[in-house]
Amino acid sequence: MTESESSPYAPLSPPVIAAIRQAVGDACVIQDPTKLEDFSRDAMAGIEKFPELVVEPTTVEQVRALLQLANVHHFPVTPRGLGTGLAGGAVPVFAGVVLSMAKMNRIIEIDKNNLIAVVEPGVINADLKRAARRQGLFYPPDPASMDTCSIGGNAATNAGGSSCVKYGTTRDYVLGLEAVLPNGELIRTGVQTRKGVVGYDLTHLLVGSEGTLAVITKLILKLLPHPPAVSTVVALFRDLTSAMSSVSAILANGCIPCALEFLDRNCLDLVGDSLPFESARSAGAFLLVQADGAATVVDAEVEKMGAYCLDNGAIDVIWAPDSYKRAQMWEVRKQVSVTIENSSPVYIPEDVVVPIAGIADFVDNLPDFAERYQVKIYAFGHAGDGNIHLNITAQSRASMSQVEEGIYAILQKVVSMGGTISGEHGIGLAKRRFLHLELAPANVCLQRSIKQVFDTNQILNPGKIFQ
Amino acid sequence: MTESESSPYAPLSPPVIAAIRQAVGDACVIQDPTKLEDFSRDAMAGIEKFPELVVEPTTVEQVRALLQLANVHHFPVTPRGLGTGLAGGAVPVFAGVVLSMAKMNRIIEIDKNNLIAVVEPGVINADLKRAARRQGLFYPPDPASMDTCSIGGNAATNAGGSSCVKYGTTRDYVLGLEAVLPNGELIRTGVQTRKGVVGYDLTHLLVGSEGTLAVITKLILKLLPHPPAVSTVVALFRDLTSAMSSVSAILANGCIPCALEFLDRNCLDLVGDSLPFESARSAGAFLLVQADGAATVVDAEVEKMGAYCLDNGAIDVIWAPDSYKRAQMWEVRKQVSVTIENSSPVYIPEDVVVPIAGIADFVDNLPDFAERYQVKIYAFGHAGDGNIHLNITAQSRASMSQVEEGIYAILQKVVSMGGTISGEHGIGLAKRRFLHLELAPANVCLQRSIKQVFDTNQILNPGKIFQ
Numbered sequence: 028m029t030e031s032e033s034s035p036y037a038p039l040s041p042p043v044i045a046a047i048r049q050a051v052g053d054a055c056v057i058q059d060p061t062k063l064e065d066f067s068r069d070a071m072a073g074i075e076k077f078p079e080l081v082v083e084p085t086t087v088e089q090v091r092a093l094l095q096l097a098n099v100h101h102f103p104v105t106p107r108g109l110g111t112g113l114a115g116g117a118v119p120v121f122a123g124v125v126l127s128m129a130k131m132n133r134i135i136e137i138d139k140n141n142l143i144a145v146v147e148p149g150v151i152n153a154d155l156k157r158a159a160r161r162q163g164l165f166y167p168p169d170p171a172s173m174d175t176c177s178i179g180g181n182a183a184t185n186a187g188g189s190s191c192v193k194y195g196t197t198r199d200y201v202l203g204l205e206a207v208l209p210n211g212e213l214i215r216t217g218v219q220t221r222k223g224v225v226g227y228d229l230t231h232l233l234v235g236s237e238g239t240l241a242v243i244t245k246l247i248l249k250l251l252p253h254p255p256a257v258s259t260v261v262a263l264f265r266d267l268t269s270a271m272s273s274v275s276a277i278l279a280n281g282c283i284p285c286a287l288e289f290l291d292r293n294c295l296d297l298v299g300d301s302l303p304f305e306s307a308r309s310a311g312a313f314l315l316v317q318a319d320g321a322a323t324v325v326d327a328e329v330e331k332m333g334a335y336c337l338d339n340g341a342i343d344v345i346w347a348p349d350s351y352k353r354a355q356m357w358e359v360r361k362q363v364s365v366t367i368e369n370s371s372p373v374y375i376p377e378d379v380v381v382p383i384a385g386i387a388d389f390v391d392n393l394p395d396f397a398e399r400y401q402v403k404i405y406a407f408g409h410a411g412d413g414n415i416h417l418n419i420t421a422q423s424r425a426s427m428s429q430v431e432e433g434i435y436a437i438l439q440k441v442v443s444m445g446g447t448i449s450g451e452h453g454i455g456l457a458k459r460r461f462l463h464l465e466l467a468p469a470n471v472c473l474q475r476s477i478k479q480v481f482d483t484n485q486i487l488n489p490g491k492i493f494q
Numbered sequence: 495m496t497e498s499e500s501s502p503y504a505p506l507s508p509p510v511i512a513a514i515r516q517a518v519g520d521a522c523v524i525q526d527p528t529k530l531e532d533f534s535r536d537a538m539a540g541i542e543k544f545p546e547l548v549v550e551p552t553t554v555e556q557v558r559a560l561l562q563l564a565n566v567h568h569f570p571v572t573p574r575g576l577g578t579g580l581a582g583g584a585v586p587v588f589a590g591v592v593l594s595m596a597k598m599n600r601i602i603e604i605d606k607n608n609l610i611a612v613v614e615p616g617v618i619n620a621d622l623k624r625a626a627r628r629q630g631l632f633y634p635p636d637p638a639s640m641d642t643c644s645i646g647g648n649a650a651t652n653a654g655g656s657s658c659v660k661y662g663t664t665r666d667y668v669l670g671l672e673a674v675l676p677n678g679e680l681i682r683t684g685v686q687t688r689k690g691v692v693g694y695d696l697t698h699l700l701v702g703s704e705g706t707l708a709v710i711t712k713l714i715l716k717l718l719p720h721p722p723a724v725s726t727v728v729a730l731f732r733d734l735t736s737a738m739s740s741v742s743a744i745l746a747n748g749c750i751p752c753a754l755e756f757l758d759r760n761c762l763d764l765v766g767d768s769l770p771f772e773s774a775r776s777a778g779a780f781l782l783v784q785a786d787g788a789a790t791v792v793d794a795e796v797e798k799m800g801a802y803c804l805d806n807g808a809i810d811v812i813w814a815p816d817s818y819k820r821a822q823m824w825e826v827r828k829q830v831s832v833t834i835e836n837s838s839p840v841y842i843p844e845d846v847v848v849p850i851a852g853i854a855d856f857v858d859n860l861p862d863f864a865e866r867y868q869v870k871i872y873a874f875g876h877a878g879d880g881n882i883h884l885n886i887t888a889q890s891r892a893s894m895s896q897v898e899e900g901i902y903a904i905l906q907k908v909v910s911m912g913g914t915i916s917g918e919h920g921i922g923l924a925k926r927r928f929l930h931l932e933l934a935p936a937n938v939c940l941q942r943s944i945k946q947v948f949d950t951n952q953i954l955n956p957g958k959i960f961q
Contacts, residue, residue, distance in 0.1 A: 138851075139746060140742060140746055140849075140850065140851035141849045141850050141851050142745065142850065143849075163748060184691060185691045185695075187689050191688065191689060192688070195666070196689055196691075198695070198698075199662070199666060208936070208940075212936045213936070214934065214936050214937050214940065215934065215937065216937065218847070218913075218914045219849060219912040219913075220847040220848065220849055220850075220879065220880050220881075220912070220913055220914055220917070221658065221659070221847065221850070221878075221879030221880060221881070222654050222658060222662075222663055222847060222879055222881060222914075222917045222918060223847055223914035223916065223917060224651060224652045224663075224702045224916050224917065224918055224919070224920045224921075225914055225915055225916050225921060225929065225932050225933060226921065226929065226933055226937070226938070226941050226959060227699060227702070227703055227707075227941045227944055227945075227959075228652075228665070228698050228699055228701065228702050228703075229937065229940065229941070231665075231695050231698040231699070232694060232695055232698070232699050234695065235691050235694070235695050236694055236695075240694075251750070252745075252747075252748035252749065252750060253748065255748065275607060278609065278719075279606060279607060280719075281630060281719035281720065281722065282719070283718070283719060320787075320788075320791075321787075321788070321791045321794075321795075323790060323791060323794075324787075324788045324790060324791050327788075327790075328788075380685070380687040380688065380689055380690055381687065382607075382608045382686060382687055383607065383608050383609065383687075383688070384605075384607035384608050411688075412687070412688030412689055413687050413688060414687075414688070414689060445686040445687070446685075446686075446687055447685045447687055447689075447690035447692055448692055449690065449691050449692050450687070450689045450690060450691065451689060451691055452691070453691045454691075454692060454693065462692065462693065465692050466692060466693055467681065467682065469675070469679045469680070469681050470681050470682065470683065470693070470696065471693070473675075473681065473696065473947065473948070474693050474694045474696070476947040477694055477944060477947060478694075480940065480943040480944060480947060481940070492693060492694075
């Protein structure tokens with residue numbers, strides 16, 4: 028673990044471990060030290076802590092039993108989806124028990140007539156997408172990790188993705204939840220219908236709460252009819268500023284693309300050769316623009332959006348690449364963060380959002396930051412909603428304090444522009460020291476009090492979000 | 495007031511009134527008894543209570559000053575938008591001060607480049623729509639009262655409307671808020687960007703909280719590009735069941751209309767002659783189907799949806815009526831609840847939502863309820879999201895206990911179907927006795943504790959939501 032924390036929790040005693048085994052059944056307890064490593068981190072490098080025990084339940088009753096014990100014996104429980112988070116949210120910072128939801132992974136129902144899905148939290152995002160697709164339906168949220176991340180984790184972090192520019196984030200698809208409170212009580216929140224305003228919106232309070240308020244055990248999700256057609260245009264630019272001006276032009280002119288993804292020059296240096304377009308590697312910026320909807324209009328829409336790219340200095344525009352090329356391109360886009368991570372000893376994924384109209388200005392200033400703080404910044408992400416993944420790398424951990432300083436400066440800049448320090452990764456452990464940059468003390472104080480309401484004994488994912 | 499409540503609050507003393515006047519300025523205090531009546535009720539008939547004082551601030555500092563005093567001197571403050579609510583949420587049930595937000599009504603900014611609006615809470619919904627439209631932008635939420643209701647009230651109740659089937663409710667457009675806590679502190683929540691996951695989602699906790707947690711003083715709203723075209727089809731049916739089967743067919747076949755409004759036979763008896771279609775009055779059900787989007791596709795979309803109506807027993811389908819007829823039709827639709835209210839001495843607007851696939855079944859059973867409980871039920875609403883406004887009327891208040899029994903039975907049925915007792919009006923005062931039908935004690939207990947966190951001294955809109 029990069030941060031040292033003194034633990035307010037005693038190690039699990041043998042009688043407590045016996046009680047856990049008794050309550051949840053031996054079959055779902057993992058205690059073998061060689062297997063605990065897998066639960067010591069998420070996809071955020073550099074932060075790890077071994078749990079003392081892992082519980083991997085298959086029923087909600089097991090979840091309840093574990094939390095009841097934790098609440099009585101005061102041991103920390105860290106809920107975990109499939110470990111693809113990028114903020115250390117699933118790291119058991121005070122050891123104790125990791126509660127892996129991986130095996131509660133049933134798609135309970137895809138209800139075509141009511142356009143909803145009922146799923147357990149361990150379902151993989153892409154599996155739900157496929158199951159919906161088979162019935163002509165669409166579950167839009169599409170984080171880059173969609174082939175390996177869980178719906179429960181998506182809800183815990185309010186995960187976004189490429190389609191957010193048109194379809195919103197996970198929050199917009201969660202109609203209702205079943206969740207276990209830290210005292211073991213089971214609650215149901217929200218509705219199974221398209222809308223409802225009965226009492227406070229606990230559903231959306233739990234979504235994005237990063238497993239600190241309750242453990243989600245079932246989700247009722249909104250589905251849409253699957254869009255009949257999709258079309259894509261790809262544009263290469265000399266620099267990121269022209270690419271971002273194109274983005275502004277596209278959005279200001281009434282287009283609603285379902286993806287507006289970009290890669291900067293540093294990303295193209297790394298992965299440009301894998302892209303199915305000549306000269307991609309030598310370009311200064313890459314923009315992928317996608318539209319979905321009626322077959323009779325999507326091509327015209329991307330044509331219009333391609334024209335805005337040309338108007339704003341695109342050096343090459345490739346309309347409607349075939350589906351093989353499209354798949355290849357998306358694969359490169361999805362793998363870019365892993366490729367960057369593998370290329371650098373120090374890799375810190377930031378996840379800022381700036382107002383759309385400020386993106387070009389903001390990215391213009393990145394080389395200055397990079398030079399001043401001696402880091403290399405790879406920028407890619409969801410240009411359509413201003414969500415820029417700044418992947419900050421350095422060649423040695425020796426310069427970490429300078430790297431941290433640079434990150435702080437960048438986040439300050441983001442907040443001063445009216446932006447936010449996390450668009451979709453969450454705060455977790457990695458960003459809690461920056462929370463005060465964005466949230467005033469009165470706001471944090473309310474949030475802490477809400478945490479206290481849900482988790483009076485502070486046993487659920489302690490040490491996250493707040494310092 | 496229909497319900498008798500003993501007040502835990504002392505009447506405002508002359509020194510407290512003087513302190514309020516001093517703090518907020520005489521100009522925004524209304525104490526003239528002849529003017530207080532206007533603030534004694536909302537659009538829900540039969541529930542009224544005069545406030546002792548009305549404060550109508552123009553600045554956030556006045557709101558803060560009033561709440562600070564209320565928190566210290568323990569008098570109730572009932573926030574009020576423009577009084578169009580249908581659940582008694584703005585009725586000052588324990589007298590005290592009504593805080594009217596009507597004069598904080600500036601549209602601060604329509605930011606075309608960032609697709610957001612920044613507004614004060616007293617802005618009228620339709621005024622915001624028009625201001626956005628002038629810049630080619632679109633603010634979708636469209637409650638029937640949109641010409642007279644306020645954005646702040648919309649947010650307080652998470653108001654929906656006809657376009658919810660495609661565009662969602664007010665919640666989906668609130669990105670960030672500025673609000674004053676009951677202790678007078680000012681907080682900012684959420685973001686000015688398209689997404690953000692920094693801490694708990696206080697924004698969406700405040701949305702729909704019916705003015706019981708904080709007073710919203712500024713809203714940052716998401717806007718969309720304005721859809722370039724709209725097209726409509728109207729279908730008349732012998733009975734509501736065929737109309738609802740058509741709705742199911744439309745939604746199950748991948749169509750995404752931007753309105754799917756219905757009127758039942760009782761509504762048509764009342765307003766059918768005002769509709770610009772022959773034979774509307776004699777029909778058993780009326781369905782208005784609207785699509786928006788690219789000009790080249792909307793007509794084809796409504797044609798397809800009209801065909802589903804014919805497949806499901808429509809006796810007449812009128813494609814793409816001219817814009818004059820369309821406006822006339824919408825006006826009738828928007829006025830239907832007022833017309834019903836004016837026709838009956840007892841009028842209770844219910845606002846249930848049932849799963850889409852269950853609508854036909856549900857409405858099939860309404861005549862049984864009507865007969866058993868000796869009421870007349872006018873059903874209309876937003877078929878596309880299962881949100882049915884059941885307007886329950888009776889010819890005399892003498893039969894109120896039977897009416898109440900009938901409502902209870904209907905709401906029980908709704909909940910047993912997986913529906914919700916309020917789709918967009920909220921709980922307020924009118925429905926709090928039904929809250930337990932939908933929310934389990936553990937859920938209500940959490941909500942009460944959250945109320946306690948925000949409003950420790952219970953001075954903000956007391957007596958609402960919870961009994």
